[in-house]
Amino acid sequence: MSDFSSIIERIDLATRILVLSHDRPDGDAIGSAMATALLLKKVGKDVVVMNHDEVPELLAFLPQTDRIRRPVAGETIDCDLLLVLDSAGRDRIGQAVWDSVPEGVFTINIDHHISNTGYGDLNCVDSTSPATGQILFQLAEAAGWKIDRDIATHLYAAISTDTGSFCYPSTTSETMRIGGALIDAGLDLGKTNQMLYENYPRRRVEAMRILLQDLRFDCDGKCASVKLPLSVSENLGLQLGDTEGVIDVIRAIDSVVVAVFFEELPNGKIRVSSRSKDTAHGVGEICAVFGGGGHTLAAGARLPGPIEKAEALFLEEVANRFDT
Ligand SMILES: [Mn+2]
Structure with a gap:
């Protein structure tokens, strides 16, 4: 379990935050980025979420994924804090996205890959965590941010897809506790699982x-x-x-x-x-x-x-x- 105090301090000071996750995004990349964006929005921050690639069709059912922007050539996103999620290295973000990031902006790297290169100004890398979504739940808890139904759905998608539906050995009792807390926060478990795992295109x-x-x-x-x-x-x-x-x-x-x-x-x-x-x-x-x-x-x-x-x-x- 990480000490989140310096991350929370940085977020408290920021007004406009850019949230990124890795290219060819999976459930943890989309769920983590969107959960973070919605949490930060609720505490009054301006938030931009960006990904190098499109939201996969299978994940497009997740709430508010139309907020995820793709980089536009020549555009720089005005922000005073950068959060990079679920990305082991800078190269996982994609050059077109980096081209949209203002020079020298303070970068927080939150991830669970053991191979993470520690490219942030502040690095929160917990390789015992089965998903970045799990670390973000703990961050929200430590910060006292309230998790609503949409946020719970994103965190569930993040954790469920990275743990093979809470099956891989990386799943811990903490993961199960969080799963329960997400149901308490309003997650529709049956519907979300159906959309994630029984909704494949032919x-x-x-x-x-x-x-x-x-x-x-x-x-x-x-x-x-x-x-x-x-x-x-x-x-x-x-x-x-x-x-x-x-x-x-x-x-x-x-x-x-x-x-x-x-x-x-x-x-x-x-x-x-x-x-x-x-x-x-x-x-x-x-x-x-x-x-x-x-x-x-x-x-x-x-x-x-x-x-x-x-x-x-x-x-x-x-x-x-x-x-x-
Ligand atoms: Mn992940």
Whole structure:
């Protein structure tokens, strides 16, 4: 549990606050940014929320996500405090967003990635927390800010999506306590879960069908991987967030310890997402070999293309860990 007093002091002094979270935003990035924006607005601050990319269609049901702005070339956001959430490094924000941030503005970095580079003027990084949303709940509690239904919904989306619905081992009794407190604050649990987990567009399942045809096993079935070439994403009209969760399907196979998903991006880079069930075979270290990072059991990296080459390099690194 962090000491939030210096963060609260800085926020008290600020009048106009810019809230950022990482590109290709997931539930924790959107939920954390929006919960923070709504909390700060309630205590009288002017708030701008910005993300490099669009809100994924699956998360657009969350309250007031139309407030999230995208960077406009040449525009600088007038602010006297910057909050950067759920982002391990400056590079996760995207250059177009940094171009909108005034030079020298005081930066608070709130995150739960063990690989966080400590790029803020004030850094609140708790790698024992399963989601940035959990740290923000604790901050709100410490500051005495009231959590209303919309804020509770965002914090729930943040925590639920980063813990695999309160299932991953990173989930603690504190996470469960917070879940209860969010229900008390007005969260509609059934409806929110339905929107988060039972509301997939058909193209997502079509993508799953194609991906699973080429499901690959290595290391005596302990490593499973799938790859998504750009041509397939384009043919299916996939959007950001559509392939989120594919990895959980292959991770759930009984023999599998490490699951890997390779995705070819429009810029030719290969986005690698990886999950592990066992800290003895953590994926954080493997991703770090390729300049990526994250957590022990969930991590990512970006490798140069082509996709087959990235696949071979990464899977070789996985195999090395199972040999020893
Ligand atoms: Mn997160």
